[in-house]
Amino acid sequence: MVESPFDTTFRVGEVVDAESFPETNKPEMAKLRIDLGDETVGSVAQTGYNYEPADLVGRQVLCATDLGSVRIAGFESEVLTVGVPDADGHPVLVGPDEAVPVGGTLY
Template identity: 65%
Template sequence: MTSPFDVTIEVAEVLSAEPFPEARKPELVKLTLDCGDRELQSAAQLGYHHDVDDLVGRQVLCVTDLGTVNIAGFESQALTVGVPGDDGNPVLVTPDKQVPLGGELY
């Protein structure tokens, strides 16, 4: 199905999550994402509301075609999608049930 957006937003599963102490922002987390047909890395601003151990195995939405950004020596290949929580800090956008990996938002 063709997306009406100018970017591709896909479902991915978090394979690994770890703190990112080298980054200037302490709330950044290093993620490895399974998009179904490939793995991508993401530096996600999730440290405010999410424990890294609780992220593994979760499905998330991520923008996959913005290109690569180098953050403190880490190649971030996808933008994990979040919305502001009550305190203004990012909260993950996730499907409300398990769906196939790589599925595109439309």
């Protein structure tokens, strides 16, 4: 495996569970459980503009994994799920074009 030249490690994860997160008072937020191959972690992501929670399950996403964790409305968000803005400024999740091994790193 090639080592990442970045200070932050980006890994491919697969969403294994997703649900709306109304406790944040932002209807576009979701709680995600993401399989990174060697562990399953939580992430809070702004997905509601472009995705239904059920549609995220099975999707591969790119995650920043070494930024530390933060508790959001009682939920431990351990990775940052990466996205880019669409034409309206709403997040579109970043992930591989085709299935790749879960846990793989960006290089």
